[in-house]
Amino acid sequence: MTTTRMELVCPAGTPATLRAAVQAGADAVYCGFRDETNARNFPGLNFSRDELAEGVRFAHDHGSKVLVAINTFARVDDVDIWKKAADMAAESGADAIIAADFAVLDHVARNHKQIRLHLSVQAAAATPEAIGFYAARFGIRRVVLPRVLSLQEIAALNRAIDVETEAFVFGGLCVMIEGRCYLSSYATGKSPNLNGVCSPPEMVSYDEEPSGTAARLSGFTIDRYGRGQPVGYPTLCKGRFKAGGKTSHLFEDPVSLNAGGMISGLKAAGVTALKIEGRQRGKGYVSEVVRAFRKAVDAVEKGGEAVDIDRLLAGQSEGARQTSGAYEKKWR
Amino acid sequence: MSEIALTLGPVFFHWSPDRLLDFYRRIADEAPLDRVHVGEVVCGKRMPFSDPVWPAVIERLERGGKQVVLSTLAAPATVRERRSVGDLCGDERMVEINDVSGLPSRSGKSFVAGPFVNVYNEASAKFLIQLGAQTICPPVELSFAAIGAMSVKCPEAEFEIFAFGRLPLALSGRCYHARIHGLHKDSCQFTCEKDPDGLSVDTLDDQQFLAVNGVQTLSNQVQAFCPAPDALAAKGVRRLRLSPQTCDMVEVARIYRRLADAKEEPEDARFALSCLDLPGTLVDGYVHAKPGWQVTAPV
Numbered sequence: 001m002t003t004t005r006m007e008l009v010c011p012a013g014t015p016a017t018l019r020a021a022v023q024a025g026a027d028a029v030y031c032g033f034r035d036e037t038n039a040r041n042f043p044g045l046n047f048s049r050d051e052l053a054e055g056v057r058f059a060h061d062h063g064s065k066v067l068v069a070i071n072t073f074a075r076v077d078d079v080d081i082w083k084k085a086a087d088m089a090a091e092s093g094a095d096a097i098i099a100a101d102f103a104v105l106d107h108v109a110r111n112h113k114q115i116r117l118h119l120s121v122q123a124a125a126a127t128p129e130a131i132g133f134y135a136a137r138f139g140i141r142r143v144v145l146p147r148v149l150s151l152q153e154i155a156a157l158n159r160a161i162d163v164e165t166e167a168f169v170f171g172g173l174c175v176m177i178e179g180r181c182y183l184s185s186y187a188t189g190k191s192p193n194l195n196g197v198c199s200p201p202e203m204v205s206y207d208e209e210p211s212g213t214a215a216r217l218s219g220f221t222i223d224r225y226g227r228g229q230p231v232g233y234p235t236l237c238k239g240r241f242k243a244g245g246k247t248s249h250l251f252e253d254p255v256s257l258n259a260g261g262m263i264s265g266l267k268a269a270g271v272t273a274l275k276i277e278g279r280q281r282g283k284g285y286v287s288e289v290v291r292a293f294r295k296a297v298d299a300v301e302k303g304g305e306a307v308d309i310d311r312l313l314a315g316q317s318e319g320a321r322q323t324s325g326a327y328e329k330k331w332r
Numbered sequence: 333m334s335e336i337a338l339t340l341g342p343v344f345f346h347w348s349p350d351r352l353l354d355f356y357r358r359i360a361d362e363a364p365l366d367r368v369h370v371g372e373v374v375c376g377k378r379m380p381f382s383d384p385v386w387p388a389v390i391e392r393l394e395r396g397g398k399q400v401v402l403s404t405l406a407a408p409a410t411v412r413e414r415r416s417v418g419d420l421c422g423d424e425r426m427v428e429i430n431d432v433s434g435l436p437s438r439s440g441k442s443f444v445a446g447p448f449v450n451v452y453n454e455a456s457a458k459f460l461i462q463l464g465a466q467t468i469c470p471p472v473e474l475s476f477a478a479i480g481a482m483s484v485k486c487p488e489a490e491f492e493i494f495a496f497g498r499l500p501l502a503l504s505g506r507c508y509h510a511r512i513h514g515l516h517k518d519s520c521q522f523t524c525e526k527d528p529d530g531l532s533v534d535t536l537d538d539q540q541f542l543a544v545n546g547v548q549t550l551s552n553q554v555q556a557f558c559p560a561p562d563a564l565a566a567k568g569v570r571r572l573r574l575s576p577q578t579c580d581m582v583e584v585a586r587i588y589r590r591l592a593d594a595k596e597e598p599e600d601a602r603f604a605l606s607c608l609d610l611p612g613t614l615v616d617g618y619v620h621a622k623p624g625w626q627v628t629a630p631v
Contacts, residue, residue, distance in 0.1 A: 148505025
């Protein structure tokens with residue numbers, strides 16, 4: 001069991017959100033450049049080179065760290081764009097680069113030995129052998145764990161590896177192993193690995209029909225809502241489908257992850273850092289969620305329980321429905 | 333024109349031992365394939381069923397003149413699963429790595445990098461080649477142009493394109509067959525055995541869309557990339573992968589052999605495939621850098 005204080009890692013989609021997260025008590029923020037080199041490539045989000053340098057100064061002045069995600073897979077013939085992003089992150093004084101592509105990891109390991117390397121969840125490394133390989137080859141210091149592992153599995157993994165682990169505690173819930181899911185590109189042509197997007201908004205349509213609203217992605221009906229029912233975003237794996245004579249949320253209900261009640265379990269499992277998801281979220285959301293988790297983590301670090309986190313976060317989850325996901329073995 | 337080799341990928345589905353034995357007997361004797369992958373890739377819980385048949389299958393295939401490749405699990409998790417990956421990686425035969433977990437025990441010996449390993453660019457391909465990758469079958473979402481560009485820059489390895497079969501789109505920690513039947517993964521009762529091509533997943537408007545196979549999600553549609561051999565040769569792509577379905581795979585192999593030997597036009601090959609008893613309609617969007625479900629003109 002680890003005795004180090006757990007680190008709270010928070011999303012920063014914009015410079016304003018970075019400041020909000022830092023002021024709300026983030027130990028570290030993670031962000032990306034305004035291009036396809038990171039897995040949240042949305043218009044209006046992310047950082048320029050100067051904004052990152054400024055963000056790093058602000059965070060360091062307040063005792064927080066900055067982790068830069070360069071975690072999509074580099075495009076054939078354009079690998080230099082990804083290498084250059086890594087160079088800019090290193091030059092900005094950021095504390096770590098989060099990467100998944102062998103090419104990006106190799107580039108950073110060879111050229112920027114002073115910066116920490118974290119293995120992105122997009123690399124889907126979930127065994128001691130895989131994590132050991134990345135550690136031996138690239139010197140990764142931390143691995144971000146896929147959202148499909150149980151607490152028991154995380155504890156066993158931590159006993160077998162000597163790099164830090166970071167686990168998601170709040171926000172979106174990927175039910176597929178990240179970095180190895182092509183559902184989005186199958187339907188829309190755009191994917192997390194290649195384009196940094198999943199179920200992209202430009203492919204979404206909400207069609208009013210006599211019985212209500214159909215939410216479609218690229219023409220595929222992902223869900224349908226009755227009149228007056230709140231309409232959800234048609235994320236592929238949270239839709240309703242027909243299979244085996246049943247209509248159901250086959251892959252996952254439209255819920256989001258809240259493992260706030262599992263912070264002490266994650267600590268006992270040896271997890272070093274807790275990650276809040278949501279770089280596309282606004283300042284208000286980030287402030288509130290980070291503040292709530294700051295209190296909860298501090299309570300656990302003092303030997304108490306993460307009391308009341310659900311109440312503190314009421315209203316911040318997708319469809320107000322939450323799950324602790326795969327951390328509980330029965331999820332599977 | 334250089335020879336285009338044909339590979340039979342691993343069976344993704346939970347086929348009974350008898351079905352596997354029958355299937356590979358016919359493949360060994362009748363299918364014009366150069367290389368055949370064997371092994372459980374999707375779910376370690378199925379291994380106690382299939383493991384006993386592999387020695388006989390491998391012997392038969394090798395006697396039939398096929399190169400056998402041992403495919404490893406795509407998402408090993410338990411101690412037993414991890415040990416099986418390590419054991420397979422120690423084998424003298426060619427091994428397909430489907431997860432980075434296999435790399436430490438295989439580095440230095442030759443291997444195939446399977447479609448579950450993320451190789452998206454020439455620098456990553458070179459990294460794996462330096463570790464021993466001889467054949468690289470990139471993720472299915474990559475286009476022919478992208479794979480060709482990698483291939484041209486990495487002539488020291490063979491590049492293989494996923495040409496036929498339901499497309500492997502995702503893996504999860506959760507078993508969807510169990511979930512549909514109200515069970516948990518740990519007590520799944522192996523219900524995936526009822527769906528030897530995977531279970532179709534349709535939208536609320538009955539659009540055919542996906543298929544599930546235990547922890548795996550596939551396309552409902554069947555990839556049918558039917559390139560002219562000179563188009564492949566021009567990009568340095570030397571292998572086509574055919575992924576087993578319950579349809580007549582010997583006939584699928586014959587169609588692709590005629591196509592690769594320039595004895596059949598791409599449109600005719602495609603038509604011949606469409607006449608088989610397939611679990612879905614034919615698509616080829618991915619290879620043309622379009623959404624995977626789309627159908628486009630042949631290369």
